[in-house]
Amino acid sequence: MTKRPRGVLLTLLLVWAVVYPVSLVMLDSVHGRAGWTLQHLQAFVREPTEWIALWNSVWIAVASVVLAGIVGVPLGFLFERLRFPGRRILGALVALPAVLPPLVGVIAFLFLYGESGFVPRAIVTVFRLDESPWRLQGAGAVLLVHAYSMYVYFYLFTRAGLAKIDSSMIEAAHSLGCGTLATFRRVTLPLLRPQLAAAALLTFMTALGSFSAPYIYNFRTMSVQIVTTKLFGNMQMAVVETTALAVVALAGLMLLKGRAGARSVVALGKGTAPSARTLSQPVARWGAAVLGWVFGIVLLLPHLTLVVMSLVPLGTWTTQLVPPSYTLANFGALLTEPERLRPLVNSLWMAAAATLGALATALWAGRLVVQRRASLRSAIETLVSVPWAVPGTVLAIALATAFSVNAPWVGRWVFLGTALILPLAYLVRNIPIAAGSVLAGFRQLDPSLDEAAASLGASRWRTLRLVTIPLLRPAILAGGALAFATALGDFVTSIVLYTFETRPISIEILAALRAFDVGTAAAYGVVLMLISAGAMVVGTRR
Amino acid sequence: MAEPFLQLSNLTKRFGEHVAVEGLTLSVPRASVLALLGPSGSGKTTTLRLLAGFDKPDRGTVTVDGQDVTAQSPAARRFGMVFQHYALFPHLTVGENVAFGLARRGTAEERRRRVEGMLSLVDLEGFADRQVSELSGGQQQRVAVARALAPEPRVLLLDEPLSNLDPSLRERTRRELRAALEKVGITTVLVTHEQEEAFALGDRVAVLRDGRLQQVGTAPDLYERPETLFVARFVGRASVLRGVMTADNRARLEGGVEWAVETGDRVAAGTPVAVVVRPEAVRFAETGVAGTVVGCRYVGARALFAVDVASGTVEVEASVRAAHVGDVVHVAAERALAFAEEAE
Numbered sequence: 001m002t003k004r005p006r007g008v009l010l011t012l013l014l015v016w017a018v019v020y021p022v023s024l025v026m027l028d029s030v031h032g033r034a035g036w037t038l039q040h041l042q043a044f045v046r047e048p049t050e051w052i053a054l055w056n057s058v059w060i061a062v063a064s065v066v067l068a069g070i071v072g073v074p075l076g077f078l079f080e081r082l083r084f085p086g087r088r089i090l091g092a093l094v095a096l097p098a099v100l101p102p103l104v105g106v107i108a109f110l111f112l113y114g115e116s117g118f119v120p121r122a123i124v125t126v127f128r129l130d131e132s133p134w135r136l137q138g139a140g141a142v143l144l145v146h147a148y149s150m151y152v153y154f155y156l157f158t159r160a161g162l163a164k165i166d167s168s169m170i171e172a173a174h175s176l177g178c179g180t181l182a183t184f185r186r187v188t189l190p191l192l193r194p195q196l197a198a199a200a201l202l203t204f205m206t207a208l209g210s211f212s213a214p215y216i217y218n219f220r221t222m223s224v225q226i227v228t229t230k231l232f233g234n235m236q237m238a239v240v241e242t243t244a245l246a247v248v249a250l251a252g253l254m255l256l257k258g259r260a261g262a263r264s265v266v267a268l269g270k271g272t273a274p275s276a277r278t279l280s281q282p283v284a285r286w287g288a289a290v291l292g293w294v295f296g297i298v299l300l301l302p303h304l305t306l307v308v309m310s311l312v313p314l315g316t317w318t319t320q321l322v323p324p325s326y327t328l329a330n331f332g333a334l335l336t337e338p339e340r341l342r343p344l345v346n347s348l349w350m351a352a353a354a355t356l357g358a359l360a361t362a363l364w365a366g367r368l369v370v371q372r373r374a375s376l377r378s379a380i381e382t383l384v385s386v387p388w389a390v391p392g393t394v395l396a397i398a399l400a401t402a403f404s405v406n407a408p409w410v411g412r413w414v415f416l417g418t419a420l421i422l423p424l425a426y427l428v429r430n431i432p433i434a435a436g437s438v439l440a441g442f443r444q445l446d447p448s449l450d451e452a453a454a455s456l457g458a459s460r461w462r463t464l465r466l467v468t469i470p471l472l473r474p475a476i477l478a479g480g481a482l483a484f485a486t487a488l489g490d491f492v493t494s495i496v497l498y499t500f501e502t503r504p505i506s507i508e509i510l511a512a513l514r515a516f517d518v519g520t521a522a523a524y525g526v527v528l529m530l531i532s533a534g535a536m537v538v539g540t541r542r
Numbered sequence: 543m544a545e546p547f548l549q550l551s552n553l554t555k556r557f558g559e560h561v562a563v564e565g566l567t568l569s570v571p572r573a574s575v576l577a578l579l580g581p582s583g584s585g586k587t588t589t590l591r592l593l594a595g596f597d598k599p600d601r602g603t604v605t606v607d608g609q610d611v612t613a614q615s616p617a618a619r620r621f622g623m624v625f626q627h628y629a630l631f632p633h634l635t636v637g638e639n640v641a642f643g644l645a646r647r648g649t650a651e652e653r654r655r656r657v658e659g660m661l662s663l664v665d666l667e668g669f670a671d672r673q674v675s676e677l678s679g680g681q682q683q684r685v686a687v688a689r690a691l692a693p694e695p696r697v698l699l700l701d702e703p704l705s706n707l708d709p710s711l712r713e714r715t716r717r718e719l720r721a722a723l724e725k726v727g728i729t730t731v732l733v734t735h736e737q738e739e740a741f742a743l744g745d746r747v748a749v750l751r752d753g754r755l756q757q758v759g760t761a762p763d764l765y766e767r768p769e770t771l772f773v774a775r776f777v778g779r780a781s782v783l784r785g786v787m788t789a790d791n792r793a794r795l796e797g798g799v800e801w802a803v804e805t806g807d808r809v810a811a812g813t814p815v816a817v818v819v820r821p822e823a824v825r826f827a828e829t830g831v832a833g834t835v836v837g838c839r840y841v842g843a844r845a846l847f848a849v850d851v852a853s854g855t856v857e858v859e860a861s862v863r864a865a866h867v868g869d870v871v872h873v874a875a876e877r878a879l880a881f882a883e884e885a886e
Contacts, residue, residue, distance in 0.1 A: 448629035451596050454616035455623040456643030457693055466642070470633045 007368040007376035010361075014383040016411050017428050021402035022246060022390060028401055029243040032236070044240045053225040054244060057208055060139065060221060061252070064146040064207035065200050071147055072154025073196070075295075079155075080162040083276045084288040086296075093296045096303060097149045099533040101489020102212040103506045104525040107513060108302035109145050110136060110216065111309045111522065118305060118322070125321050141217040146207050148302075153199045153206075161195030162188075201256045208249055209391030211492035222248070223393045227495060230397065242397040246390065253389045306529065309522035330523035340520070343508040344527065350504065351487035354426030358434040358483050359476060361427075365435055366442035367468075381439070388432035392492030399425050400496060421497045422504065426487035433486060434479040441475025481539025485532040547572035547729050548593075548697055553602035555588055555753075562588040564753040566602070570697075575723060575730040576758075577744030579737055581776070585753035586733045590699050593731060594623050606696050622695030622728075626702045628686040630674045636661070636685050637670030643693035660688040663722055680711045687719065691726060698723070700732035704739055716742050737777055749773050769806055771881040774818045779846075781824075783817045783853040785880070793817055793880050797852025799831045803880035815880040821846055821859035823877040830874035831856070835865045849873055 029040060044050050079091050100108065113119050113136050120132040136144075165188065173183040214221040222245045230238040308323065310330055317323040334340050365384050369377045387395065403415035403424075415421040445468070453463040469476070491506035498507050505524050512521040546569030553566040563585040570576045578586040591597045593604060595616035603612045611619045622643075630639050640657045647653065661667055664684035669677075677685065683703065690698060703719060704712045720743055723730055734740050740747045741761040748758040749772070757769045768774035775782065785793040785801075793803045793815055803817055833851035845862040848855055849871060856873055858864075865871055 446627065446629060448625045448627065449631060451594070451616065452623065452625060452629040452631075452689075453642065454596070455594055455621060455699075456689065457617050457620065458642070458645065459617060462645065467631055471631075 006371065007380055010364050010368060011376050011379055011383065014361075014380070014386075014431075017424070018383060018386050018390075018431075020411065021398035022394065024402045025239055025394070025398045026243045026246065028236075029240040040236050040240045044237065044244065049220070050225070050241065050244070053220050053222045053241075054248065056139070056214075056220060057222040057245065058248060058252075060142055060146070060210075060214070060219075061204050061207040063143055064150055064210075065203045067143060067147040068150040068203045069154050069196070069200065072151035072199070073158050075151070076155045076158025076162065078288065078292070080159045081276055082288060084285055084292065086289055086292055087276075090292045090296045093299055094155060095152065095536075096299045097152055099485075099529055099536060100149065100302065101485070101491070101506070101528050101532060102149070102210070103216075103491040103509060104306065104489060104528050105149055105302060106145055106212045106216045107509065107521060107525060108306045109141070109148070111518065112302055112305040113144070121321050137217050138219050142210070142213045142219050142221075145213040145217075146210065148299075150203045150206060153202045154196070157195040157199035157202075158192065161192040165191050197256070201253070204252055204256060205249065205389060205391075208245075208252060209393070209492070211392055211495075223391060223492065226393045226397060227492075230400075230496060235401075238397055239401065242394050246394045249389055249391050249394070303529065306522050306525050309518055310526045312519045312522075314517055314519055330519040331526075333520065334523055334527065340508070343503050343505045343524070346502050347488050347504040347506075350423045350426060350502070351484050351490075353423045354430050354487045355434070355480050355484040357423070357427040358430035359438070359480050361431055362434040362438035362479060363464075363469075363472075363476075366438045366472075367464075369439060370442045370445070370447060384435035384439070385432050387428050392429065392490075393496065395428060396425060396493040396496035399428075399493075416497070417499055419499075419502050422494060422502055425493040425497055426490060429490070429493065430483040430487055433483040437475045437479030437482070438472065441472045445471060478539040481535040485535040488531060488535075489528050546570060547607055548731070549603075549605045550589070550593070551603045551605070553589065553592055553599045553604070555585075555592060555597060555599050561753050563592065563599075566750075566753070566755055568748055568755065568758060570729055570731060572729055573727040574745040575732065575743055577740035577747045578731065578733045578750055579735070579740040579744075579747050579776075580750035581735060583752075584750040586735075586750050587701065588753075589750070590623075590701055590731065590733045593697070594621055594699055595619050620693070620695050621697045621699055622690030622693065623699045624683075624686045624690050624701065624703055626705060628682050628706070630682055630685060630689070632674055634674070635670065636666070636672045636674060636677070639674060639685060640670070640689045640692050642689060647693070656692060660692045661685075663691070663725065664688045665718065679707055680715055683707065683715060684718070687722060691722075691728070696729070698728045698730045700730065702734055703732060703743075705734075705736075712739075719743065749776060751776075768818075768879065771816050771818065774879060774881065779821050779857060780818045781821070781854065781856040783819070783851070783856060785815050785817045785853060787811050787813045787815055787880065793878075795831060795851075795853040797831065801875050801878050803878045805880050805882075809880060809882050814883040816883060817853075818879045818881065819856060819875050819877070821857040824856060824858050824873055824875050826858060826860060826864055827872050827874035830872040832870065832872055835867050835869045835871060838862075838865075838867055 030036060030038060032039060075094065079087065079094070097105065111117050113134075115132045115135050117136070120134065123129065123133055124131070169187055169191070170183060173187045178186060209223060210221070211223040211227070213219075214224045215227070222241060226238050226241045226245065229241060308326075311326040311328065312323040313325055313327045313329060316325050334344065362384070365380050369381055371377070390398075399421060400416050402412055403421060404417075405412045406414045415424060449467055449471070450463060453467045458466065489506065490504065491510075494504045494506050495510070498504060505528055509521045509524045512518070512524065548570040550566055550568045553563055554561075555563045566585075566589060568576065578589055580586045588597065592599050595611070595614060599612065603610055605611065606619070631642065634642070637654075637657050640660050641653055644653045644656060648656070657670055658667065661669055664687055666681060666684055666688065669681070669685075674682065674685070683706070687703075704715055707715055716739065723743075732740075732743055734743075737747075746758060746760055747764060749756040749764065751772050757764060757773045759767075764773060764777045768777060771782075774780050783795050785795040787805075787809050788794050788800060789811055790808065791802055791804065792800055794800045795817060801817065803815075805815075809815060831851045831853070833849040833856070835847050836850050836855075837848035839846045839848075840862060841859070843862070844859055845864070847858045847860060847865055849858055851873065858873060
C-alpha cells in the first residue's frame with residue numbers, strides 16, 4: 001500500500017475556497033493597476049470616516065458582549081438552578097431569537113419599536129404626544145437587537161457549564177467555610193470561565209461581523225462601510241476596508257482565544273450537578289415567575305409583530321393604534337406572482353445546495369480527522385473552522401475579488417454574476433456550522449465499529465452508508481438544519497454577490513421595505529421564520 | 543505438527559520511535575487456537591491488528607494457506623474479528639449485526655438461515671430481532687462471535703474476548719467459546735493478558751514481551767520448561783533467588799547452600815544466576831536454606847508461606863499447619879531452574 005498522505009485533496013479544496021480568496025483581497029489592498037503600491041492604504045489611513053467605522057465596529061462588538069452577558073448569564077443561573085412556575089415553557093421560549101434570521105429580527109424590531117411601530121404608537125396614544133418619543137436608529141438600536149439575539153450564546157453556555165459542575169465541589173467549598181456568595185465567587189465562577197470565554201468569543205465575532213442591524217438602523221460600522229463603498233463602485237477602497245476588518249477580526253480572535261485558553265479548567269471526577277432548587281418563599285417564587293413571564297413576552301413580541309404586519313394590506317395602516325384590516329393577500333402574492341415566488345425558490349435551492357455541500361465536506365473532514373494516520377488532520381480541523389472567524393462582508397468581497405477573473409491555471413474562474421457565486425458563499429459560511437456538529441459526532445463514534453465493518457468485508461462506501469451515516473444521523477441533522485436556516489436567512493453576503501436573477505429572500509425583503517410594502521416584507525419574514533423554526537425542530541429531534 | 547495454515551514471518555511494526563512488534567515469526571496449524579499472552583505493552587494487540595489488516599507492518603509478511611495477504615485490505619482478507627468491546631453496531635438488531643458480513647451472499651432466505659444457525663451456535667436462538675442494547679454483556683460477546691463467524695472467515699481473531707465480563711461469567715463463557723471454536727473448527731488467534739484464559743482457550747500459547755516472542759508452546763512446555771527467566775516468572779507462580787553457578791547443574795545461593803538446578807543452555811561455573819522455584823516444588827525440610835516465615839496465605843486447603851532467606855524471598859506451598867509466621871525454618875527444593883543473569 002502506498003504511503004500517500006491522506007487529506008491532501010480536501011486541504012487544497014478548503015484552502016482554495018476559504019484562505020485563497022481572503023489572501024487575494026489582502027494582496028489587492030497593496031496592489032493596483034500599476035503594480036505594488038501603498039497608495040490605497042494611505043488613502044484609507046488619511047480618511048477619518050474609515051477610522052470611525054473601524055472604531056464603531058470594535059466598540060459595538062465589545063458592548064454587545066457585555067450586554068449579552070448581563071442578560072444571558074443571570075438567566076442561565078435562573079433556569080438551571082431555580083425551580084419556579086412556568087420554568088419549562090419559558091425554557092423553550094428562550095431559544096426564540098434563534099429562529100429569526102438577522103435581517104428578519106431587525107425589521108421585526110423596526111415594526112415593533114421603530115418610529116411608527118406598535119410600542120411608540122401606544123405611548124403616543126396614552127400620553128397624547130405629538131410624535132414618537134424615540135427613533136430606532138444608531139448605536140442604541142443596534143445594541144438592542146444584538147442583546148436580543150446574542151444573549152442566547154451566554155444563556156446556553158452558562159447552562160451547559162453549570163450542568164457540568166460537580167455538586168460535591170460546591171459542597172466542599174461550603175464545608176470549608178465558604179458562604180453562598182464566596183462559593184459563587186471563588187468556585188462556581190472560575191469553573192464557568194471556559195464556557196463564559198467561549199460565549200464571549202462567539203458573541204464578539206458575531207457582533208463584529210453583524211451587518212443587518214447597523215445597515216438598517218443607519219449606523220456606520222466597517223461592515224456597512226464596505227458594502228456602501230462597493231455599491232458606489234469604489235472596489236479598490238472596499239478591498240482595503242475589507243482587509244482592515246479581516247485584520248481586526250483575526251486580532252480579536254487571537255486575543256480572546258488566548259485569554260480563554262490561558263486558564264482552562266479541567267474538572268476532575270464525574271460527579272453530578274446540583275439539581276434545581278425550589279424557591280421556598282412565595283414572594284421569591286412568584287417574583288421569579290413574573291420576571292420570567294415578562295421576559296418571555298418581550299422575547300415573543302418581535303415574532304408576533306412580524307405575523308401581525310404580514311397580514312396588513314398595502315397602504316391601509318396610517319395613524320391608527322393597530323392596523324384596521326387584515327388579509328392573507330400578502331402570502332397569496334408570494335405564491336402566485338412569479339416574480340415574488342422567485343426569491344423564495346432561489347433561496348431554497350441555494351441554501352439546500354450549500355447545506356448538502358457543507359455536509360459532504362464535513363463528513364469528508366470528519367473521516368480524516370478521526371483517522372490516526374491522516375497527517376493533515378490538524379490543518380483540516382483549523383481550515384473547517386476558519387470561515388467562522390471571517391466576517392460576512394469580508395468573505396463576500398473576497399469571493400467577489402477572487403472569482404471575477406478568468407485564470408483557471410491559478411484556480412480563478414468568473415463566478416461573480418453567475419448563479420454559482422451565492423451557493424458557493426453560503427457553502428463556505430456553512431462549513432464551520434456543519435463541521436462543528438459532524439466532527440463532534442465522529443469523535444463520539446467507537447473507531448472499532450469502522451474496523452468491525454471492514455473485517456466483515458464491507459467496502460469503505462458500504463461502511464459509510466450502513467454504519468457511519470446512520471450513527472451520525474443526529475449530528476448530521478442538527479448541523480444540516482442549522483446550516484440550512486443560516487443560508488436561507490443570509491443577508492450580508494447576498495447583498496454583495498446577488499444578481500437580479502438569483503436574488504434571495506433577504507434582498508427582496510429589503511426591496512419591499514424600500515417600497516414601503518411592509519406587508520410583503522413581513523410575509524417573507526414570517527416564511528423565513530417558519531422554515532427556520534421547522535429546521536430547528538428537525539435538527540434537535542433525536 | 544500439521545502444516546501451518548496461518549504464518550507470520552518476521553513481522554515488525556514501529557510507531558514513531560516505539561517498537562511495538564519486532565521480528566515476530568509464528569505459525570498456526572489449521573483449525574488450532576493460538577493464544578498471544580503478555581503484559582500490557584508487549585505487542586500482542588498490535589500483532590492482532592497487523593493480522594486483521596487494520597495496521598500495516600513495516601516489515602514481514604502474513605500468509606494464509608500459502609497466500610500472502612500482507613497487502614490486502616481488512617475487507618478483502620476474510621479474517622473475522624471479535625473486538626474487546628465487541629463493537630456491535632448499536633443501530634442494528636442482533637440479526638442485522640450477524641447478517642452484516644453476509645451482504646449480497648445468497649438469497650435473503652439463505653442469509654436468514656445462516657443468521658439463525660450462527661445464533662444457535664452461540665446459544666442465542668430467537669434473539670435475531672432484539673436490540674443490541676437489550677443484551678447482557680455475555681450475550682453481546684456471543685453476538686460478536688456469531689457476527690465474526692457468519693461470513694465463514696479463514697481465520698478468527700479474538701481481542702481479550704473475556705475481559706469485559708464479570709468474573710463469575712468468565713469461566714462459563716470460556717467453556718462455551720472453546721466449544722464453539724471446536725465445533726466450527728476455525729483457525730484462531732486470541733490475545734489475552736490472563737494466563738488462565740490463554741491456557742484454557744489456546745492449543746498453544748505464545749508469550750510476548752516488549753514486542754518480541756519469548757517462547758511458544760503448550761501449557762506444560764511453558765510451565766515445566768520455560769526458556770527464559772521472563773517466561774518462568776510470568777507463567778505460574780515462581781520465586782526468584784540470587785545465586786552463582788558452581789558446576790554444571792549446581793548453583794550456590796547467596797547465604798551458602800547449594801542446590802541442583804536445571805539450565806537450558808550450559809551455564810559456565812562462576813556465572814551469576816537467577817534461581818527459579820515453583821511453590822509446589824519446594825518444601826520445609828530438616829536441612830536446606832535457612833529462613834524466617836514472614837507471611838501465610840490460604841489457598842484452598844493448602845497455604846502459601848512466604849519465607850525470607852538470605853538470597854531473597856521464597857514461596858512454599860504446604861499444609862496449613864506446616865509452619866507459623868515467625869518460625870525459623872529450612873527450605874529444600876525438589877526442582878529448581880537457573881537462568882544466567884544477563885538473560886533478564
